[in-house]
Each structure stands twice: as C-alpha cells, then as structure tokens.
Amino acid sequence: MRRPGEDVPMIEFFQQLSNGLAVGGIYALVALGYTMVYGVLKLINFAHGELFTLGAYLGMTLLLSFGLSGILGPLPAVLIIFAMITGLVGLSGFVLERAAYRPLRQSNRLAAVVSALGASIFLQNAIMLFYGPNYQVYPEETRVTITLSVLGLDIPLMRILLFLASVLLMLAMYLFIHKTKTGTAIRAVATDQGAARLMGIDVNRIISLVFMIGPGLGGAAGMLLGLYYGQIRYDMGTLYGLKAFTAAIIGGIGNIPGAMLGGILLGVAEAMGAAYVAPAWKDAFAFLVLIVILIFRPTGLLGERVADKI
Amino acid sequence: MIVRRLPKPAGIMGLGALFILMLALPRILGPYWTNLLNDMGIYAILGLSLNIILGHCGLFHMGHAAFYAVGAYVTAILSTRFAVPILWTLPLSGLMSGVFALVVARPIIHLRGDYLLVVTIGIVEIVRIALVNNIFGLTGGSNGLLIINPISIFGFQVFSPAHFYYLIWSIGAVTILLFYLLQNSRFGRALNYIKQDELAAEGCGVNTSHYKLASFVLGAVWAGMIGTIFAAKIETVSPQSFSYSESVLLFAIVILGGAGSIPGVLLGAFLITGLPEIFRELQSYRLLFFGAAMVAMMIFRPQGLIPPGRRFYKVRPYLGRFPCGIAARSGARRGISLSASPGYPAGTDAGADAGKPARGPGDMIEEQA
Incomplete structure (x- = not known):
C-alpha cells in the first residue's frame, strides 16, 4: 500500500527503513530497562512504560522552564536536560523498587506482577493528574526540523540524531556491562544471586543500581520520543512499554545485545508492516512478530535462558 | 474420595440468610448500587473463569478480555444482523469463544511463565485492534455495535438493574457451584498438580498440555457466555470494553483475592469493582489510590486475601x-x-x-x- 506522492518504491523503502530504525532505537532503549530488571529479578517491571512517559514529560517541563531561557544554546540545553532526565527518572526507578518491589522479593512472583501493575496504574494517573489528560506539545525550538537530502532521500536530521543517540547509549551500556567491575557484578547477580552474594557482591545495591540504570535509559528514550514526534500523552507508556517488552523477548530476555537487536528489528518490522501491509494494523505487528518468534524460537533470537516455571 | 464435611445446621441457616439477603438487596439498595452489584457479579464470574486457568492451572494468562470480547461480539452480531434472541446466543458465544481459545492457545500452550503472559497480552491487543478495524466487516469498528433487543425469558423482558441482578447472580450461583465441584474433581486435581509441579504431573501420567489446553478452553467458554450477558446489559458493544486494562483488572481480581480460591476471587471482584466507587469522593484521584492500594495489598498479603485452604x-x-x-x-x-x-x-x-x-x-x- 503506497501513499500518494511518494511514487518511487526504493525511496519509500528507505524512508520507512530510516523511520523504523529511529523508532526501533527508542524501543531498544526501553527494552534494555526491561531486560536488565528481568535479568536480575525475574520480574516484568510493568511500571517501566510509565517511567518512559515520565521521562518525556519531565523533559518537556525542563525544556520549557529553563532550557529556553537563553542562558545556553538549544543544543547544550537539550544535552544537559537529557542527562538530568536520565538521573531523575533513574531516581524514580530507585524509589519504585524500594516501595513496590523490594518488600515482595521473597514472595511469589504473581504478587510482584500485580504490585508492578498497581505501580503502573499509580504512576500513569499521577502523570495524568499533574499534566492533564490531553496531548502535550514539545517546544518547537528544541526540535530539529532540518531535513537532509542524501542521494535523493529526504531524511529528517532528527531521525539520524535519534538513531545515533540511542546507538551511543546502547554502546555505553554494553561497555559498562561487559567491561567494568560493576557491570560484571550485575551479570553475576543475574546469573546466580546466592553465589554472587557469597563472592562479596552487595546484591541489594546491585538491584538498586539496575533499577536506576534501566529506568534512566527508559526516561531518556521518552525524551527522545518527545523530541521526535513532538507530542506526548500520559497513557502512551502502556503501548510503548508492551512493545518494548516484546522487543526484549524477541531478542531473548535477560540478554542485553538481544534487547538492542529486538528493539531495532521490531521498529523496522513495524514501519514496514504499516507501510506495505496495512497501516491500520500497525500496533498489531509487534505482537504478531512476538507470537511467531516464540512459536519457532521460544527463547528469543539471542537468548539461551528459558524462563523459569512459576 | 474427597472429604466433605456435612453442612452443619448453622451453615445451612447462614446460607439461607445469605440467599434471602441476596434476594432482597436490589430493593434495599436502589438502582445505582444494584447496578454496581451487577458489575461485581460479571467481574466475579469472569474472575472465576480466569481462576481456572490462572489460579488452578497456574498459567500466566493476562488476555482474558479477548475471550470475553469474542462472546460479547458473537451476541452483538447475531442479535443485530440476524435478530437472534439474545439468550439463544449464549451457548453459541461460549462455543465460539472456546473454539477461539483452542485455536489461539494451541500453538502457545507450551510457553512458560512470563512468556505466556506477554503472548496473552499480545493476543488481547491483536483482538482489540481487529475489532477497531472492523474485521470481516462485522464488528462495526471503534463505535461498536448497538444491541436493540432486550433479553427475554419466556416473554419476560430483562432490562432494569434489578432484573439483571437476578439474572447475573443466578448465573453466578450456578458458576460457583459448578466450579466448586470442578476444583475437587479429577480434572481440578490434575490442574493443581500441574500448577505445583508440571514435571512431576507429567511423570505421573497427567497429560499436561491436554489439561492446560482444556483449562484454557473451559475458562474461555465461561468468559464467552458472560460476554453475552455483558453485551445485553451494556447495550453498546465496543472495543474499549475489552482492552488490555480490562485484562489487567481480571488478573488483579484473581491474584488479590487469592489464586485458586473461590471465596478469594469473589472478594477480589468485590474489592476491584467496589474500591473505585468507595474512592469516588476523591474523584479523579481515585485511580491513583486504586493503584497504590494494589501495591499495598500485595505487600501486606502477597498470597492473596483468602488463599485456598489445604485440601484433604x-x-x-x-x-x-x-x-x-x-x-x-x-x-x-x-x-x-x-x-x-x-x-x-x-x-x-x-x-x-x-x-x-x-x-x-x-x-x-x-x-x-
């Protein structure tokens, strides 16, 4: 199904591909948060989608309040605020873990799932009460509206920046997890909590840390989304969260490169599906892909660990 | 052999008093609260049907709204297009929902734990999107379908909240009785065995995937039939009624109440439908408190409010x-x-x-x- 006006198939294909890569980068960042938390706690953090929304809203507030005050140029302002959002949402993740998950760590996993769902309802409504139920618009000045023409393709610069930003964050994440001592500790806790504790790793501290890094990345992704689409809504976290979790499972849950791969694949599959198959079914593709992958490769593309029986 | 204690006279009198109270409630409470009781009844029965899958068999199923939707839409389509009397569509709704569950659950039944959870969420989303997109040109898109004919039982038309109250709660009573018998039957014991230890169950000759599938189908049949009653009650069947959040509520009803326990699920349904009403004073803050209450209840009673007792x-x-x-x-x-x-x-x-x-x-x- 082709849209009118875009009559060269190859060009449209690359347009969709770039769009898919940009959105896929966002999915991948959110999926990282899911997969890390799942790795250490075997818990689906259903409130993660709401932390993503929180990042988008906090980003908007900060940009509007002093990002545009003129002390800094737009680019440094965006970068500083980006870092602040990561920290603030990370802090919210820390509080969330303390309040809603830590008391349930020893009880059955279903209780933790319901607690996570309750936290998600709470956060979503808190955001709605604070910012109102309507769409909110990101300030135009901070959005990059330049369109680059590369080899006859019109690609908005924002797409490229978005993709670069998410790739950079993922790369930093990958290096942190695989090359640093703390990263090794996180992997150790994910593999075997008991053994990690015996090796002198403070498991609680690591879990808190994971709950700061994951939501921090999710919040950053929320702000990227706001900058990309320009408008945000209090309940967008649910669908983005579900899709990102889907991406994490597609890549193999608990597996960090898997989450990145899954997110980008999902973004591209969705863009292609919406462009070439049926636009109205856009939101269904993610779940169709998920079902197909789980039927044929239940551990995901890169996963080795099978989810435990409950 | 199941040990059943003979009902004591006090128990019989208690049941009798409860029965009379239930009969009198619509008169005492008036239409507004009767309507709330009707919602509670629908959620209670849905919760009980989900309890078969989630509580007894221990399958993480968060897509129950999809089965419920199939039942409601079968009724709405038959009633609006072919003018079939609503109660006649009841068995068909159950059947279609069961067949749907069979087709959908068959390929995913081997998935475990959280994987199944996410796939069932995916199913409920796909069903909702299919309904919004007016699949097969039958579902009326995002506006849904408007049911004109009321339920009629031997010429008696059911339309007021009190009428629905008696209808819903008689179905509720039958459901409770049947599911009570079921949980102690060979089938119910097999489901519990699978929940406790799937490998051991398989080793003892329980055909686990068969039973898991059967629990899905049974839960779906029941949800589909309640979909019919819901369709008749709400009159406009639209995709918003069967969203992911509806599935979340049903899931919470079972887990908050106590997975695998009939009184627990009933209490869960009362709380989940009643709490937002109690918090009505707080107006737009009520869902905020509702979310916080869910977290708090799980922290203080992670096993659910009334966990199932030990069976002998x-x-x-x-x-x-x-x-x-x-x-x-x-x-x-x-x-x-x-x-x-x-x-x-x-x-x-x-x-x-x-x-x-x-x-x-x-x-x-x-x-x-």
Whole structure:
C-alpha cells in the first residue's frame, strides 16, 4: 500500500527503513530497562512504560522552564536536560523498587506482577493528574526540523540524531556491562544471586543500581520520543512499554545485545508492516512478530535462558 | 474420595440468610448500587473463569478480555444482523469463544511463565485492534455495535438493574457451584498438580498440555457466555470494553483475592469493582489510590486475601487398589510379592491397623492447592 506522492518504491523503502530504525532505537532503549530488571529479578517491571512517559514529560517541563531561557544554546540545553532526565527518572526507578518491589522479593512472583501493575496504574494517573489528560506539545525550538537530502532521500536530521543517540547509549551500556567491575557484578547477580552474594557482591545495591540504570535509559528514550514526534500523552507508556517488552523477548530476555537487536528489528518490522501491509494494523505487528518468534524460537533470537516455571 | 464435611445446621441457616439477603438487596439498595452489584457479579464470574486457568492451572494468562470480547461480539452480531434472541446466543458465544481459545492457545500452550503472559497480552491487543478495524466487516469498528433487543425469558423482558441482578447472580450461583465441584474433581486435581509441579504431573501420567489446553478452553467458554450477558446489559458493544486494562483488572481480581480460591476471587471482584466507587469522593484521584492500594495489598498479603485452604483427600479406600502403592509396599514388608495382581484385595492393609484413628498420618494425603 503506497501513499500518494511518494511514487518511487526504493525511496519509500528507505524512508520507512530510516523511520523504523529511529523508532526501533527508542524501543531498544526501553527494552534494555526491561531486560536488565528481568535479568536480575525475574520480574516484568510493568511500571517501566510509565517511567518512559515520565521521562518525556519531565523533559518537556525542563525544556520549557529553563532550557529556553537563553542562558545556553538549544543544543547544550537539550544535552544537559537529557542527562538530568536520565538521573531523575533513574531516581524514580530507585524509589519504585524500594516501595513496590523490594518488600515482595521473597514472595511469589504473581504478587510482584500485580504490585508492578498497581505501580503502573499509580504512576500513569499521577502523570495524568499533574499534566492533564490531553496531548502535550514539545517546544518547537528544541526540535530539529532540518531535513537532509542524501542521494535523493529526504531524511529528517532528527531521525539520524535519534538513531545515533540511542546507538551511543546502547554502546555505553554494553561497555559498562561487559567491561567494568560493576557491570560484571550485575551479570553475576543475574546469573546466580546466592553465589554472587557469597563472592562479596552487595546484591541489594546491585538491584538498586539496575533499577536506576534501566529506568534512566527508559526516561531518556521518552525524551527522545518527545523530541521526535513532538507530542506526548500520559497513557502512551502502556503501548510503548508492551512493545518494548516484546522487543526484549524477541531478542531473548535477560540478554542485553538481544534487547538492542529486538528493539531495532521490531521498529523496522513495524514501519514496514504499516507501510506495505496495512497501516491500520500497525500496533498489531509487534505482537504478531512476538507470537511467531516464540512459536519457532521460544527463547528469543539471542537468548539461551528459558524462563523459569512459576 | 474427597472429604466433605456435612453442612452443619448453622451453615445451612447462614446460607439461607445469605440467599434471602441476596434476594432482597436490589430493593434495599436502589438502582445505582444494584447496578454496581451487577458489575461485581460479571467481574466475579469472569474472575472465576480466569481462576481456572490462572489460579488452578497456574498459567500466566493476562488476555482474558479477548475471550470475553469474542462472546460479547458473537451476541452483538447475531442479535443485530440476524435478530437472534439474545439468550439463544449464549451457548453459541461460549462455543465460539472456546473454539477461539483452542485455536489461539494451541500453538502457545507450551510457553512458560512470563512468556505466556506477554503472548496473552499480545493476543488481547491483536483482538482489540481487529475489532477497531472492523474485521470481516462485522464488528462495526471503534463505535461498536448497538444491541436493540432486550433479553427475554419466556416473554419476560430483562432490562432494569434489578432484573439483571437476578439474572447475573443466578448465573453466578450456578458458576460457583459448578466450579466448586470442578476444583475437587479429577480434572481440578490434575490442574493443581500441574500448577505445583508440571514435571512431576507429567511423570505421573497427567497429560499436561491436554489439561492446560482444556483449562484454557473451559475458562474461555465461561468468559464467552458472560460476554453475552455483558453485551445485553451494556447495550453498546465496543472495543474499549475489552482492552488490555480490562485484562489487567481480571488478573488483579484473581491474584488479590487469592489464586485458586473461590471465596478469594469473589472478594477480589468485590474489592476491584467496589474500591473505585468507595474512592469516588476523591474523584479523579481515585485511580491513583486504586493503584497504590494494589501495591499495598500485595505487600501486606502477597498470597492473596483468602488463599485456598489445604485440601484433604481420604486415601484409605484406594490403599489396596494399586499394587505399587502404600499397601503393596507394606505388603512386601510382610513377605507378599510385589507382583500382586491389580485386584489386590482391598482392606488387607486397613485391617492390620484398624485401631488407628482415622486421621493418622498416611491415611490422608494432604494437598496444598
């Protein structure tokens, strides 16, 4: 199904591909948060989608309040605020873990799932009460509206920046997890909590840390989304969260490169599906892909660990 | 053999009083609260049907709204397009929903834990999107379908909240009775076994994937039939009624109340539908408090409000029947060969220690549900 006006198939294909890569980068960042938390706690953090929304809203507030005050140029302002959002949402993740998950760590996993769902309802409504139920618009000045023409393709610069930003964050994440001592500790806790504790790793501290890094990345992704689409809504976290979790499972849950791969694949599959198959079914593709992958490769593309029986 | 204590006179009188109270409630409460009781009834029955899958069989299923939607839409389509009387669509709704569950659950039934959870969420989203997109040109898109004909039972038209109250809660009573019998049946025990230890269940000859699938289909059939009643009650069947958040509510009803426990699920349904009403004073803050209450309830009672009690089964009548069982082992001790025929005389073992109290260890197998 082709849209009118875009009559060269190859060009449209690359347009969709770039769009898919940009959105896929966002999915991948959110999926990282899911997969890390799942790795250490075997818990689906259903409130993660709401932390993503929180990042988008906090980003908007900060940009509007002093990002545009003129002390800094737009680019440094965006970068500083980006870092602040990561920290603030990370802090919210820390509080969330303390309040809603830590008391349930020893009880059955279903209780933790319901607690996570309750936290998600709470956060979503808190955001709605604070910012109102309507769409909110990101300030135009901070959005990059330049369109680059590369080899006859019109690609908005924002797409490229978005993709670069998410790739950079993922790369930093990958290096942190695989090359640093703390990263090794996180992997150790994910593999075997008991053994990690015996090796002198403070498991609680690591879990808190994971709950700061994951939501921090999710919040950053929320702000990227706001900058990309320009408008945000209090309940967008649910669908983005579900899709990102889907991406994490597609890549193999608990597996960090898997989450990145899954997110980008999902973004591209969705863009292609919406462009070439049926636009109205856009939101269904993610779940169709998920079902197909789980039927044929239940551990995901890169996963080795099978989810435990409950 | 299930040990059933005979109902005591006090219990019978309590049930009778409850019955009379239930009969009188719509008169006492008035239409607004009766309507709330109707919602509670629908959620209670849906919760009980989900309880088969999630509570008894332990399958993480968060897509129950999809099955419920199939039932409601079957009714709406048949009623608006073909003018079929609504109650006649009830069995068909159940059937279609069951078939849908069979088709959908068959390929994913081997998935475990969280994987199943996410796939079932995916199913509920796909169903909702399909309904919004007016699939097969039948579902009326995002506006849904408007049902014009009321339910009519032998010419009596059901339309006021009180009428629905009696209809819904009689179905509720039948559901409670049937599901009570079911949980103690061979089927119910097999489901519980799968929940406790799937591998051991399989090792003991329980066809696990068969039972898991059966629990899905049974839960879906029931949800589909309630979909019919819901469609008649709400009159406009639209995709918003069957969203992911609806599935979340049903999931919370079962887990908050106590997975696998009928009184627990009933209490869960009362709380989940009642709490937002109680918090009505707080107006737009009510869902905020609702979310916080969910977290708090799980922290203070992670096993649910009324977790299922331990069940006791009398094994004595079975002792002699199985050559490899307890009786045969004790027989072997006495020098009787283990190759005894399956028709090993019952009572041989029981007679040896007739003086023992009936509830001694070994007489009863205790099963934690």
